[in-house]
Amino acid sequence: MDQLLSAIxxxxxxxxxxxxxxxxxxxxxxGAGVINFAQxxxxxxxxxxxxxxxxxxxxxxxxxxxxxxxxxVLGAAVDLLVMxxxxxxxxxxxxxxxxxxxxIPVIASLGILGLLQSAAGMIWAAEERGFPTxxxxxGLSINGNVMPFTxxxxxxxxxxxxxxFVTTIFFQKTGMGLAMRASALNPEVARLSGIRTSSVRTLSxxxxxxxxxxxxxxxxxxxxxxxxxxxxxxxxxxxATVIGGLDSLPGGVIGGFILGLVxxxxxxxxxxxxxxxxxxxxxxxxxxxxxxxxxxxKEVRRV
Amino acid sequence: xxxxxxxxxxxGAVKALDGVSFTxxxxxxxTVIGANGAGKSTLLRTISGLERAKSGTISWADNSLxxxxxxxxxxxxxxHVPEGHAVISQLTVAxxxxxxxxxxxxxxxxxxxxxxxxxxxxxxxxxxxxxxxAGSLSGGERQMLAISRALVSRPQLLLLDEPSLGLAPLVxxxxxxxxxxxxxxxxxxxxxxxxxxxTALAVADYxxxxxxxxxxxxxxxxxxxxxxxxxxxxLGY
Numbered sequence: 001m002d003q004l005l006s007a008i009x010x011x012x013x014x015x016x017x018x019x020x021x022x023x024x025x026x027x028x029x030x031g032a033g034v035i036n037f038a039q040x041x042x043x044x045x046x047x048x049x050x051x052x053x054x055x056x057x058x059x060x061x062x063x064x065x066x067x068x069x070x071x072x073v074l075g076a077a078v079d080l081l082v083m084x085x086x087x088x089x090x091x092x093x094x095x096x097x098x099x100x101x102x103x104i105p106v107i108a109s110l111g112i113l114g115l116l117q118s119a120a121g122m123i124w125a126a127e128e129r130g131f132p133t134x135x136x137x138x139g140l141s142i143n144g145n146v147m148p149f150t151x152x153x154x155x156x157x158x159x160x161x162x163x164x165f166v167t168t169i170f171f172q173k174t175g176m177g178l179a180m181r182a183s184a185l186n187p188e189v190a191r192l193s194g195i196r197t198s199s200v201r202t203l204s205x206x207x208x209x210x211x212x213x214x215x216x217x218x219x220x221x222x223x224x225x226x227x228x229x230x231x232x233x234x235x236x237x238x239x240a241t242v243i244g245g246l247d248s249l250p251g252g253v254i255g256g257f258i259l260g261l262v263x264x265x266x267x268x269x270x271x272x273x274x275x276x277x278x279x280x281x282x283x284x285x286x287x288x289x290x291x292x293x294x295x296x297x298k299e300v301r302r303v
Numbered sequence: 304x305x306x307x308x309x310x311x312x313x314x315g316a317v318k319a320l321d322g323v324s325f326t327x328x329x330x331x332x333x334t335v336i337g338a339n340g341a342g343k344s345t346l347l348r349t350i351s352g353l354e355r356a357k358s359g360t361i362s363w364a365d366n367s368l369x370x371x372x373x374x375x376x377x378x379x380x381x382x383h384v385p386e387g388h389a390v391i392s393q394l395t396v397a398x399x400x401x402x403x404x405x406x407x408x409x410x411x412x413x414x415x416x417x418x419x420x421x422x423x424x425x426x427x428x429x430x431x432x433x434x435x436x437a438g439s440l441s442g443g444e445r446q447m448l449a450i451s452r453a454l455v456s457r458p459q460l461l462l463l464d465e466p467s468l469g470l471a472p473l474v475x476x477x478x479x480x481x482x483x484x485x486x487x488x489x490x491x492x493x494x495x496x497x498x499x500x501x502t503a504l505a506v507a508d509y510x511x512x513x514x515x516x517x518x519x520x521x522x523x524x525x526x527x528x529x530x531x532x533x534x535x536x537x538l539g540y
Contacts, residue, residue: 175405178394182402186391191373192351192383194406194456 006148007268008261013153015260016160020215021237022244022252023167024208030184030247031204034105038078038112040230040237042209043216045116046070048124050217051131051225060134067213075209079202082108117227128229131220156218163214164253167207171249180204236263239279243286245296254294304329305350305460305492310359312342312349319345321516322359327460327509332486332493334503334524337513337537343496344386346513347462350494351383352376363460378406382453383462388445388469392438396429396448399437403452415455422451425481443474450478454485460492461485467499475499479506500538504528512537 021040028036050067054060083105137152171177182190183200191197215237216230223229236259244255259279266278286294305327312320319342327333335343348354350361352373361368368376373383382403390399400422404415423430426447432440437448446466453461463482467475483506485491497503504510510527512520514537520527527533 175401175408178398178402179405181394182391182398185393186389188353188385189389189391189452190402192353192377192385192389193402193452194374194377195402196374 002148003268007264009149009153011261011264012257013156014264015257016157017215017219018237018240018260019253019256020160020163020211021233022241022256023249024212025238025241026246026249026252027204027208031180032083032201033102034083034109036109036208037106037234038109038116039208039212040216040234041113041116042071042074042078043212044227044230045074045120046213047131047216047220047225048120051129052124054132060132064217067217068210071213072206072210076202076206078112079205082112084198120227128224128226131225133221137221152221159218163211236279239283242293243283245293247297248293248295251293251295305494306362308360310349310361311357312345312354313357318516320349323516323518325511325518325521327492327494329492330486330490331508332483332495332506333509333511334495334497334507335511335513336497336500336503338539339498341513342516343513344464347383347464347494347496351381351462377456380459381462382456382458384449384453384464386464386468388442388449390437390445390448390452392436394437395433396435396437396440397433399448400451400455404455418455418457422454426451443470443478446470446478458491460494462494464496465498467497467502475502
């Protein structure tokens, strides 16, 4: 019983983090049509900033907020400094074909990832370092009974649920949220309605950056921090997104939670060495049954 | 007044508009008719900023629109309802309408509310269905929704692209009459693109006949309607 509960809790808290990563991926995919491979590189960078502040005596919470701000700014900067100038070069020979227009931003994001990882290595040295948690990450005990979950698990789940709640309210109830949905669904009608779609796109990158940096802060305590630690998180987060449906925010989030649970159950009931096999098998199964992902729309992307 | 002079718009090597000149008079309905591929939609898309003009001028209330983005042009009082009942199907009816007024919701809060009430009065069926997704509406309702989205921006010039496309004659009649009433009552200037020349010329004040990107006739609507030789040569009936 305890084993089952602890698998569920660990899976939910890990899944919550993948849900955040998926949220970041879907936002940029829907808002800008780009799979951003630099996403967790940006998160790694902002987590390093937090780590450095904490090492120099700043409180965890101040560092936490600063990292979120750095993540947001980095997200916006990727769009303003790289993606927007790239899409402005539509008339150039290299960007003439639609296939290249789709591919080049993705390649650029890989370049940014490399840049961020080498910069982090140069600034902070490449060796691994730990990252603290704001609450205890050992088994929580209540009245002397050790619970099958930790205070940090609860913290992670709480923070992520709160974030998802705020994001939902933002998208469903505010004018800016409506502008973002409209721009993603039909940029032409959005522009004719007076929505400044390029600013909206930058906002998607910024929010995606914030969500990713939050994921970075929450996942690093269990993974240690090095320039490459978050690569794996991106891969799993991306798999979660594809499982849930690349163009659906709720889909990505649900995919994240499901994948977190799958991983946790394999860890507890089978062996950690089978985790990757299980993820791939699960991905294959979903793609065979529902190629568009669990909540993705059927519409094929027009090329 | 909308004044267009020597407008040229190209798609690659194809000149979709080849030196178009005409004016749309304030408070009147000007209809642009012509066969498929005459450049009618391109004309509207160039005015609203969706396509870039190669050369020529477009002036609206004495300001040039050349080089401006669609999101800036709509702020000058020009609303474009593109072809094909352009609404966003995954958003609700209410959201589609609200979208049209987003850009002025802060400065004109009460007027936006009023504009939204007005379009619901104009098209009561949209009010009944305002929580439904736009994708669940019939073709006619979608066209009404697309027009409503444009109207809540409080335009002085309405660009309407083929509102009759794929709709039953009765629905077309209703939509055209509504536009006609708007123009007569509130002084809205309308530029109506239609393939269905009879319907358009019945309500329009002026008719511009386009063929292969050139203006071949620019006459009061009644005269254009009466000219059998022009109709036979360019519209095929």
